[in-house]
Amino acid sequence: MELSEYVQKGFQMLADPGSFDSNTFTLLLRAAFQSLLDAQADEAVLDHPDLKHIDPVVLKHRHAAAATYILEAGKQRADRSTLSTYLEDCKFDSERIELFWTEYQNNRNSLEILLGSIGRSLPHITDVSWRLEYQIKTNQLDKMYRPAYLVTLNVENTDSRSHPEISFSCNMEQLQDLVGKLKDASKSLERATQL
Amino acid sequence: MLLDLSEEHKEHLAFLPKVDSAVVAEFGRIAVEFLRRGSNPKIYEGAARKLSVSSDTVQHGVEGLIYLLTESSKLMISELDFQDSVFILGFPEELNKLLLQLYLDNRKEIRTILSELAPDLPSYHSLEWRLDVQLASRSLRQQIKPSVTIKLHLNQNGDHNTQVLQTDPATLLHLVQQLEQALEEMKTNHCRRVVRNIK
Numbered sequence: 001m002e003l004s005e006y007v008q009k010g011f012q013m014l015a016d017p018g019s020f021d022s023n024t025f026t027l028l029l030r031a032a033f034q035s036l037l038d039a040q041a042d043e044a045v046l047d048h049p050d051l052k053h054i055d056p057v058v059l060k061h062r063h064a065a066a067a068t069y070i071l072e073a074g075k076q077r078a079d080r081s082t083l084s085t086y087l088e089d090c091k092f093d094s095e096r097i098e099l100f101w102t103e104y105q106n107n108r109n110s111l112e113i114l115l116g117s118i119g120r121s122l123p124h125i126t127d128v129s130w131r132l133e134y135q136i137k138t139n140q141l142d143k144m145y146r147p148a149y150l151v152t153l154n155v156e157n158t159d160s161r162s163h164p165e166i167s168f169s170c171n172m173e174q175l176q177d178l179v180g181k182l183k184d185a186s187k188s189l190e191r192a193t194q195l
Numbered sequence: 196m197l198l199d200l201s202e203e204h205k206e207h208l209a210f211l212p213k214v215d216s217a218v219v220a221e222f223g224r225i226a227v228e229f230l231r232r233g234s235n236p237k238i239y240e241g242a243a244r245k246l247s248v249s250s251d252t253v254q255h256g257v258e259g260l261i262y263l264l265t266e267s268s269k270l271m272i273s274e275l276d277f278q279d280s281v282f283i284l285g286f287p288e289e290l291n292k293l294l295l296q297l298y299l300d301n302r303k304e305i306r307t308i309l310s311e312l313a314p315d316l317p318s319y320h321s322l323e324w325r326l327d328v329q330l331a332s333r334s335l336r337q338q339i340k341p342s343v344t345i346k347l348h349l350n351q352n353g354d355h356n357t358q359v360l361q362t363d364p365a366t367l368l369h370l371v372q373q374l375e376q377a378l379e380e381m382k383t384n385h386c387r388r389v390v391r392n393i394k
Binding site: 179 | 335364
């Protein structure tokens with residue numbers, strides 16, 4: 001795990017029972033998780049009465065260090081032994097290691113979901129809507145009398161958070177072709193999961 | 196339903212009985228070709244020289260024929276109605292028969308060409324798919340995230356357009372279910388009744 005010196009120093013300071021008692025330590029850890037996982041979180045996360053006695057600069061340093069470490073651990077999918085080893089190297093006592101591990105376990109799922117959702121991917125289909133119509137005539141052609149489908153795919157772009165739509169028309173044969181191919185894909189998926 | 200031919204149109208068509216049937220048949224062939232590919236003025240000049248008339252006359256004759264064929268095809272008029280409409284022009288019987296045959300032979304194709312002029316949405320051409328599993332990303336290692344990558348081929352106004360999209364297994368099943376419902380809808384009583392009764 002590669003952490004900058006600034007972060008490492010900050011993190012190591014958390015181990016010192018003199019400057020941080022267990023209660024303060026837990027509060028700070030929880031604040032760090034909250035900053036990362038709660039979309040509405042802001043600086044107020046550190047406004048706890050029990051943290052007021054600490055110099056704000058120091059507090060921010062420790063908070064940032066904890067948050068950075070948590071992200072690294074989450075990214076690497078650290079297991080208990082990896083975590084314990086690193087925390088021991090930072091001179092954390094076993095009580096603090098246990099506290100850290102508990103908080104980490106509590107928040108692990110949300111952390112991994114958050115990290116997994118970051119990144120670029122192709123536009124993602126989220127939904128489909130369709131319309132069936134019976135075409136009767138156009139200004140160029142009378143007596144058409146044929147059914148047609150209008151299919152709209154709702155698509156999400158991870159980058160721009162935009163929601164473009166892709167619409168296209170098709171007749172019955174074409175829709176059957178489309179559905180057939182999608183069914184092939186889902187059968188393939190089923191088979192792959194059984195391997 | 197009879198065709199409503201304007202005076203100007205009748206005048207243009209009046210050229211046809213003045214040439215023999217082989218020429219009219221040739222004009223008919225040119226007319227359909229122009230519908231397929233667009234007009235080519237040089238052809239008018241060549242024909243005009245051979246027939247010793249002005250190229251304008253030839254052009255009007257061919258255009259009159261084109262309009263006759265497209266209007267008839269658009270309205271999908273019956274044989275009888277076509278014959279009656281053309282009868283008004285006072286042409287010889289042989290010419291009438293030729294025009295009718297021209298209409299019947301080319302009607303389907305002309306309707307296809309006319310249908311391409313309708314307001315055009317992108318239409319489905321085909322679809323390719325691929326199964327992927329994401330193993331890691333910059334922000335998270337050791338993942339197993341299955342996904343389906345889809346390449347959708349669409350046509351619009353003759354242009355081929357492709358979109359590359361992705362979806363997850365759950366959404367894929369949802370898509371299949373929704374679109375199968377869409378297909379089933381055509382078989383319901385309601386739709387069958389509409390199709391039967393609007394003709």
